Amino acid sequence: MISLTVPAWAENMGERSASRDLPFRLERVATLDLPWAIAPLHDGRLLVTTKPGEIWLFDGETGVSLRNVPEVQFSGQNGLLDVAAAPDFAQSGAVYFTYVSPQNALVLARARLGDGALEGIETLWRQTPGGRGQPGGIIAFGPDRMLYLSVGDRMQPDTAQESDNPRGKILRLTPGGEPAPGNPFSGSATRAATWTEGHRNPYGLAFAPDGRLWSHEMGPRGGDELNLITPGLNYGWPEVSNGDNYTGWPIPDHDTRPEFAAPSLWWTPVIAPAGLAFYVGDDFPDWRGHMLIGALRGQGLVLVAGDGSDQLARWDLRMRVRDVAVDRAGQVWLIEDSGSGGLYRLVPR
Ligand SMILES: [Ca+2]
Structure with missing residues (x-):
């Protein structure tokens, strides 16, 4: 059923139609107010953030809203964003999260x-200056930890350059939030922390099993992108866009x-990719080694070859x-972007 044909040139995926022939069924596990991100833990529990400012811990179908979550600016695209378990979570119990502050x-x-709460909260990095919407905020830990x-x-495009x-x-960044050693640029703290530049609004960032880093970002009117992330490269926003x-x-x-750097794949009309x-x-x-991408505007799930070819x-x-x-x-x-948004598990058919 899955084609592995590799196109000779990156092409527009946006005109391909979506299928209702699902190889899975959706099992609704919980309902949340605007859930934003899912982070599975090593022991089978799940953390789920909500944009208004909650972090839920699920053990099976039982969820608790954690205490001590910082106040966030909940407005438009802003709010509580991503969450990720530290690579050493089994020993440290450490979790990382991102949010847009009231400032x-x-x-x-x-x-x-x-126990039912965040403890010992530390701010590791803070954006200066801040901004408006389109916060990004996705966390990924690399094989280099x-x-x-x-x-x-x-929403201030020129600043991407x-x-x-x-x-x-x-x-x-280091796990403590400092510019990581070995980065491609030097100078100010921001420059020394920069891995790649010229992005618009990346809501997907993940390492492939082969160790390569991939990201997707929402385009403006058209031109959603899937990018292979290579240190030091400039991905062009807002000078170029499809x-x-x-x-x-x-x-x-x-x-x-x-x-x-040009995208591996792109989508016009947009799918508004979120999550990777x-x-x-x-x-x-059949999906092993391939990537799954959520779609907001596209209202679904996209499976992309692990090498970004199709x-x-x-x-x-x-x-x-x-x-x-x-x-x-x-x-x-997966989670549904809605005020009564579902947390779903995919059950193979
Ligand atoms: Ca680009």
């Missing part, structure tokens, strides 16, 4: 997961400026999918 700054924080963080352009501004960048401005004013396409996870496990053997499938789930995650047991989870 508009994207913040990266760390805490210990205590460093922390990779996406920062959106905060300003080298001393964290907007529109992917950062590589989409256009919302005003209809055209933006030069990626292929007019070869000095900017590589599949490892037994529930869906979209293998796109399923119409008739809901805005905000995040997708794979747990240690190989189960796939």
